[in-house]
Amino acid sequence: MTLYKTISLVSFLICFIILTFHFLRLIRLGSPKDYSHKKGNLKAAISYSFTGAMNPLRKESAYLHLPTYTAGILYHSGTFISFALYLLLLFNISFTNSIQWILVCFLAASSLSGLGIFVKRIALKKLRHLSNPDDYISNLLVTVFQIFTLIVLVKDTSPYYFLFVSLLFLYLPIGKLKHSLYYFSARYHLGFFYGWRGIWPLKSRGHIK
Amino acid sequence: MKNSNEKLNEALKVISEPQDSKLVTYLNSCVHCGLCAESCLYYLATKDEQYIPAYKVDLISSIYRRYCTFTGKHFPKLTGARLLDEAMTDEMTDQLFGSCTLCGRCTKHCSIGIDIAYLVREGRKMLSKMDIVPAALQSTVNAALNSGNNMSIPEEEFRDTLSWMGDELKDEVNDPQASIPLNVPDVNILYTLNPREPKFFPLSISAMAKIFYAAKESWTISTFMYDVTNYAYFTSNDDEARIIVQRLYDEVLKLNAKRCVLAECGHGSRVFRWEGPNYIQKAFPFDVITSVELLAEYISNGRIKLDKERNKELVTLHDPCNLVREGGVIDQQRYILKHAVSNFVEMNPFGTENFCCGGGGGQLAMSEYNERRMKIAEVKADQIRKTRASIVVTPCHNCVDQLMQIDNKFKLGVQIKTLAEIVADAIILE
Secondary structure (H helix, E strand, C coil): CCCCHHHHHHHHHHHHHHHHHHHHHHHHHHCCCCCCCCCCCHHHHHHHHHHHHHCCCHHHHHHCHHHHHHHHHHHHHHHHHHHHHHHHHHCCCCCCCHHHHHHHHHHHHHHHHHHHHHHHHHHCHHHHHHHHHHHHHHHHHHHHHHHHHHHHHHHHCHHHHHHHHHHHHHHHCCEEEEEEEHHHHCCCHHHHHHHCCCCCCCCCCCCCC | CCCCHHHHHHHHHHHCCCCCHHHHHHHHHCCCCCHHHHHHHHHHHHHHHCCCCCHHHHHHHHHHHHHHHHHHHHHHHHHHHCCCCHHHHHHHEEEEHHHCCCCCCCHHHCCCCCCCHHHHHHHHHHHHHCCCCCCCHEEEEEEEECCCCCCCHHHHHHHHHHHHHHHHHHHHHHHCCCCCCCCCCCCEEEEECCCCHHHHCCHHHHHHHHHHHHHCCCCCCCCCEEEEECCHCCCCCCCCHHHHHHHHHHHHHHCCEEEEECCCCCCHHHHHHHHHHHHCCCCCCCCCEEEHHHHHHHHHHCCCCCCCHHHCCCCEEEECCCCCCCCCCCCCHHHHHHCCCCEEEECCCCHHCCCCCCCCCHHHCCHHHHHHHHCCCCHHHHHHHHHCCEEEEEHHHHHHHHHHHHHHHHHHCCCEEEEHHHHHHHHHHC
């Protein structure tokens, strides 16, 4: 294993340990104890929280903002793929030409989406009002990560790639990127809350077409 | 008396010593995407970015970052971490008390799934620990704590009103034995009231009494503790909320009622049914339901019969946020109206998607923000106008009050009724 790969692996481990600490803290704190009489089906509601409730037709933040929603989905998919590719590249696993080009095309689309979201954050007054430096840095880091992954697939620039990934791994658990962990906990709690009271899973969309 | 440093520490403990993983989760989850903006009445009515729900979330989470995270402690500018100082508390008061009805619509649509209304209440709790609560809102809580009801209605006046309503009931049902039973033990139902009813809308009490009469129900009202509201929920003062919940809990046990039926009050029903057991840290040994569920039950099991032809005007329904989106009573009011009125039209959107009337979250009690409250009400006025209905039914007395003000300000020409009133109008007495 090269020095660069080793550095990235160490960074990955640091990131993993810090996120594990966050995760263990959530487990230690546990779910809220609710003394009221449960009305609904918790399992169904928590499952709905991760599925039906995320349906863009049911989510105003999605159907009122379809271009942003689509870009967000692409961007996040690209991030997951890039992390998976990092692990594969770490162990020198290569791909057939066709798979390689499919990945390149997808990462081109996802990183463009990331750039689009970055530009939107700069351009819109309401987003600037909400944003702090961490928002811009996180967005940019992940976008460049995807671009780097794309480049490394077609051209061997692995030293720079692995150094950049190291930086990303070190930044991830200290800024807003740690929502990659807290997102799942948030969906769980929301499903628990609405499920306990029998509100989720929802039957009606609540709109007249 | 605590000094300001002690109060500050108490406030910070809200976020630094969480009781469970829910608060920590939500404080670490917002990505500032801003997609919640259009879910908020305040933003929709003003297009002012300070009203974006994510900004309200950030006020609280920025304090968390400043005091509870490595990055926020050492590089506050990087993550926008902020001190809990006077400027911050001023902004929090204006944003968390004055610009949020706790309707929870943003929660439902948050792209991450953050319970934003819950976080706003945690922010209010921090302010409350520092004794920073809008005066009019706190005086409503004080009235409940000191007199047993939030309008400080003396017991004699309350008894007089109910006696008068009892006489009205006798006339209406043409039965000299009909009455509004007070403090009767061992009944099926202890019925609660919103103090607005005896004070301003006593006919809604006689409407419910008529329904109980028709259903041949065994019921009572307590003259000691009948107030369903709990404004300490809005100030997020858990100790005061606990006292109010405990009183009603004790009264149900004292009268040995099988069920506690919560009057048409969105937040009141939510607080006693869903939050109440958590305030007093024990499960209720009796059944708690809302009057909306009870009415639906009466209709479905044939205990009351309705003639919907008696309500021929076009009726629409306003869904109170705490009862519907946050309380899960979604279909019952529609089932009731299907049997009680001949012309019904939904608002758009409706149910769990419905917009708040603008009076929630304690807004009606905070005169400081009256102008803002009526500004955001244009969203609801527009919704009502589009239905072309002449009657707006809502199972919440706070919503009734706000909707009456909306009707007056926006010249809608609609009548506002509670569900009990519309059912009482349609009831067939055998």
